[in-house]
Amino acid sequence: MAGDSDFDPESSEQAEIGREMVDQSTGLGSVAAHLYRGEMERTVEWRNRLDTTTNWAVTVMSAIVAYAFSGEVSHAVILAGLMMGTVFLFIEARRFRDYDIWRSRVRVLQENLFANALDPSEGVEHDDWRRELSRDYREPTTKISYRGAFSHRLRRVYLPLMSAMLVGWLFHLWAFDPGEPLLESASLPGIHGTFVFAAVAVYYLALLVLAVPLSAKERGESGEADHGDFE
Template sequence: MGDSEFDPEDPEQAEIGREMVDESTGLGSVAAHLYRGEMERMVEWRDRLDTTTNWAVTVMSAIVAYAFSGEVSHAVILAGLLMGTVFLFIEARRFRDYDIWRSRVRVIQENLFANALDPSQGVEHDAWRAELSRDYREPERKISYRGAFSHRLRRVYLPLITAMLIGWVFHVWAFNPDETFLEGASLPGVSGIVVTAAVGLYYVILLVLAVPLSEKERGESGEADHGDID
């Protein structure tokens, strides 16, 4: 359909959901295949996200278990924190790709299938077809790396890292009963004050980055998906 034939302000063209129900159209068939393809891509990238999360949980849990298995330095837990951070960077990048397909699926669900099921409610966005067309012509990621980082940090990694830090504090206390906390937190060549300050600064930075800067960063449904094609 050419640009001259489509007017996003025309209700009859914007609400093609009713057309799909009332009569058989070629566009409806194409839209169904399109939706199925986008769903397959979304599920594929969701699996990649879940794989990264599973690896992070497994590795970080194994490190904590090893740290408490005997006379093991608390530095092992700190190394686990760094590994968890690496997984977080990887998952943030993958989430940006996953969000491409997720946003397209939500646009089709909200404006096409929801309207087909109940045309009386209309569509969420009158120009959704033009927006989706533009997205196919010039695809781009719809969430910033910082936004994706914040989303995955808040949803998955902040609780994991918090648990590891609690384990680190307990390890320092439990395995160094004759020393103060700062003495027990020291590493070869690094005082406990420096180590503790570095860990505290690291956690504060994570807390700051976990604060969402937009509705898009708050979640995977609702307002987070509205108007994300642009």
């Protein structure tokens, strides 16, 4: 028949994977279910660790701003809060890399195994997904660079927080030293306000540069991109 010339054995084999999952004569469905459950548990565990870091960052930075406006408190307290937020950002970027390992595996199983089981006619997203997943189990590696993870968490969480801290700092300078030039209000013991403003400007410029994604993976547009859980 004419259609036989277009027969692709590899595509046919991929299409059979979904049917095997619902075939009671094989154990693939049971194995896949346990594997998926285990990967989901790890993903949720690391997501909780990620969220815990974010919650602590929001709580600590909010408390610092509240304290700074509670009385005659130096604006340096808010600058210290920025440094604390930066520490949390570094911690969260590291945790996000670990979280992305398990999240990526879950997405591979969802896109190529379970989706194919529900509707084998659509085929699989990636023909080599089994080989890639097997390699990942043999030699686990991170899927995103530290810079990429740092950029992602900075854009999604910390840049808005840092921007709010900047607004709070400027308002503190204006509210607690009315009538004084901002450069004078920003002075610290032994440090003129010009240098303080310059340091803050360089800090935020660096944040803006680091927030720019360098790859589709960092933007969440890769084949293993987020479908709601890459936040």
